[in-house]
Amino acid sequence: MSYVVETIELTKRYPGAAENAVDALNLGVGAGELFGLLGPNGAGKTTTTSILTTRVRPTSGQALINGVDVLASPAATKRAIGVVPQSNTLDRSLSVFENLYFHGRYFGMDAKTARFEAAFRLEQFRLAERKNVPVAALSGGMAQRLMVARAMLHYPAVLFLDEPTSGLDPQSRLALWDVLRELHSTGQTIVLTTHYMEEAEELCDRIAIMDKGRLLALGTAAALKDSIASTSRLKLTTKGSSAALAASLETIFGTDARTHIGEHSVTVDTDGVVVSMQSLLQRATDAGIELSGITVEEPSLERVFIELTGRELRD
Amino acid sequence: MKVAAHPSTSRLAPSTPKVILALLGRDVRVLRKQARVFIIRTAMQPLLLMFVFTYVFPKIGQGIGGSVRSASGFSTLLVAGVLGISIIFQGIQAVALPLVQEFGFSKEIEDRVLAPAPNWAIAVEKILSGALQACLAALIVFPIALVVPATPIHLHINFFAIVLFVPLAGLVSGALGLTIGTLVPPTQIPLIFAIIVLPITFLGAVYYPWSALSPIPWLKYLILLNPLVYINEGLRAFLTTGIVHMNTAAIIVASVAFLALLTAAGIRGFEKRIVS
Numbered sequence: 251m252s253y254v255v256e257t258i259e260l261t262k263r264y265p266g267a268a269e270n271a272v273d274a275l276n277l278g279v280g281a282g283e284l285f286g287l288l289g290p291n292g293a294g295k296t297t298t299t300s301i302l303t304t305r306v307r308p309t310s311g312q313a314l315i316n317g318v319d320v321l322a323s324p325a326a327t328k329r330a331i332g333v334v335p336q337s338n339t340l341d342r343s344l345s346v347f348e349n350l351y352f353h354g355r356y357f358g359m360d361a362k363t364a365r366f367e368a369a370f371r372l373e374q375f376r377l378a379e380r381k382n383v384p385v386a387a388l389s390g391g392m393a394q395r396l397m398v399a400r401a402m403l404h405y406p407a408v409l410f411l412d413e414p415t416s417g418l419d420p421q422s423r424l425a426l427w428d429v430l431r432e433l434h435s436t437g438q439t440i441v442l443t444t445h446y447m448e449e450a451e452e453l454c455d456r457i458a459i460m461d462k463g464r465l466l467a468l469g470t471a472a473a474l475k476d477s478i479a480s481t482s483r484l485k486l487t488t489k490g491s492s493a494a495l496a497a498s499l500e501t502i503f504g505t506d507a508r509t510h511i512g513e514h515s516v517t518v519d520t521d522g523v524v525v526s527m528q529s530l531l532q533r534a535t536d537a538g539i540e541l542s543g544i545t546v547e548e549p550s551l552e553r554v555f556i557e558l559t560g561r562e563l564r565d
Numbered sequence: 566m567k568v569a570a571h572p573s574t575s576r577l578a579p580s581t582p583k584v585i586l587a588l589l590g591r592d593v594r595v596l597r598k599q600a601r602v603f604i605i606r607t608a609m610q611p612l613l614l615m616f617v618f619t620y621v622f623p624k625i626g627q628g629i630g631g632s633v634r635s636a637s638g639f640s641t642l643l644v645a646g647v648l649g650i651s652i653i654f655q656g657i658q659a660v661a662l663p664l665v666q667e668f669g670f671s672k673e674i675e676d677r678v679l680a681p682a683p684n685w686a687i688a689v690e691k692i693l694s695g696a697l698q699a700c701l702a703a704l705i706v707f708p709i710a711l712v713v714p715a716t717p718i719h720l721h722i723n724f725f726a727i728v729l730f731v732p733l734a735g736l737v738s739g740a741l742g743l744t745i746g747t748l749v750p751p752t753q754i755p756l757i758f759a760i761i762v763l764p765i766t767f768l769g770a771v772y773y774p775w776s777a778l779s780p781i782p783w784l785k786y787l788i789l790l791n792p793l794v795y796i797n798e799g800l801r802a803f804l805t806t807g808i809v810h811m812n813t814a815a816i817i818v819a820s821v822a823f824l825a826l827l828t829a830a831g832i833r834g835f836e837k838r839i840v841s
């Protein structure tokens with residue numbers, strides 16, 4: 251299978267750093283895939299993206315776009331990629347329309363084509379009404395949409411987005427998700443980095459979980475969640491004795507259930523044992539235990555991450 | 566939503582010169598938008614310099630310009646000086662300062678270097694853009710330098726030479742701006758003026774011809790490291806008459822050498838800043 255984006259043992263150590271920012275990373279992104287790079291701060295997501303977009307020189311290993319080595323052919327790489335970096339890089343001296351128009355010119359379009367393509371993207375990304383305002387006058391969500399519009403203007407083989415929704419309000423985030431889904435539906439290959447697991451889960455075909463420069467797991471959200479042992483985690487809280495509660499739960503889930511007893515709470519990884527809330531409440535009532543709360547936590551990427559690293563995804 | 570790529574754009578592979586031209590097109594658009602600011606910031610300094618030194622001083626009888634005996638001689642001397650300053654200032658104003666900002670807080674450079682050309686080409690475009698603005702500045706300043714003085718100016722214009730030399734001076738200025746812009750971190754912009762711009766202009770054979778420095782030999786030879794000296798001497802050689810100037814061949818050779826040196830340093834600095 252040929253990949254649109256591929257990394258082979260890709261490694262980066264910044265000068266003077268004690269550890270690798272990216273460490274022997276092997277990834278392959280297929281045509282039309284919306285691929286997620288998920289990891290906490292400092293995981294190496296931006297570094298990986300930057301190598302693939304010609305901005306950082308790898309220490310060893312290879313980065314390929316459409317089978318062409320990024321380091322060897324930077325100009326060809328730049329033609330094949332569209333990039334939405336982590337920070338706002340819009341041209342503040344130009345208007346919204348001009349940002350798109352001149353991007354088209356940089357990529358070799360004649361004036362007429364550049365105008366046509368700019369107008370098309372303004373419509374597509376619902377920015378047409380603001381076409382003549384300076385980019386400084388855009389809201390955060392609009393600025394981000396304009397960055398995506400600009401990155402798409404020259405029809406790149408792959409679109410890179412580095413944490414495109416961090417710092418956006420919930421509504422703008424949803425709007426940007428729609429934009430990305432739309433692009434995905436047209437067959438656009440997309441590499442998205444994020445530290446929001448719900449974003450990865452919501453949008454991505456496959457997700458690579460990274461930490462400390464290393465690839466920890468790779469697969470669809472469902473496959474990643476299946477990979478952790480327990481299906482649901484049940485948490486019961488009581489005002490009374492948690493020991494009594496634990497004993498009563500043991501009669502349901504068995505003695506080898508993975509149980510954690512807190513001061514006033516008990517957590518059980520149910521490992522696929524299905525119980526109804528009714529019977530749970532009944533047992534508690536029979537045992538004279540007063541429950542103050544029940545939560546059921548379905549498997550999440552967050553828990554996959556904790557299983558893999560022993561740490562929380564967000565610090 | 567449309568799906569297929571626009572047919573005429575699906576195989577874009579612009580040549581490097583074409584990308585450079587497109588980037589210049591962007592700079593010209595920005596310049597046009599800011600035309601008024603450009604004219605004011607370009608005209609103000611030469612206007613004041615000429616006004617005080619060549620209008621006010623002669624009128625009030627204040628002596629100036631020791632070895633250049635007449636007030637008229639000083640006006641003539643200063644024509645090249647203010648032109649040279651304006652040209653070298655463009656390198657700072659149009660290249661160095663924007664570049665420091667783009668590298669620093671605005672991060673715009675991150676986008677510019679994604680244009681499909683080698684990184685050196687993006688740096689070269691900055692030099693060309695600086696040169697273009699330097700030529701425009703010269704066009705604005707020249708009439709001012711002619712009109713303001715109260716005493717006559719002795720012109721002897723070598724059109725062929727000046728039409729080639731002003732762009733050469735502009736390129737030197739742009740390359741100087743590129744080098745400075747890639748070396749200086751955003752927090753140290755004030756230093757650009759204190760340790761680069763001021764020495765270059767005060768010790769750049771602006772207010773005196775280079776040959777007049779003979780009584781201070783160490784200074785005379787030290788300022789040969791200042792590219793503005795050659796720009797001013799060249800402008801003197803190709804625009805005015807009656808003032809002793811450096812050998813023209815030496816002026817051209819030194820200017821080209823500075824251009825090569827500063828271009829190499831600028832591109833190196835640029836690549837260092839954008840690829841980690």
Ligand SMILES: Nc1ncnc2c1ncn2[C@@H]1O[C@H](COP(=O)(O)OP(=O)(O)OP(=O)(O)O)[C@@H](O)[C@H]1O
Pocket residue numbers: 264265267271289290291292293294295296297298336445841
């Ligand atoms: N230019 C640089 N010079 C030196 N070290 C760097 C540089 N950029 C990143 N690093 C280091 O490399 C590691 C990976 O950083 P990177 O920015 O790739 O992570 P990230 O996953 O994008 O994090 P975030 O979510 O914060 O954006 C970090 O330890 C970071 O401090």
Ligand SMILES: [Mg+2]
Pocket residue numbers: 295296297336412413
């Ligand atoms: Mg990052």
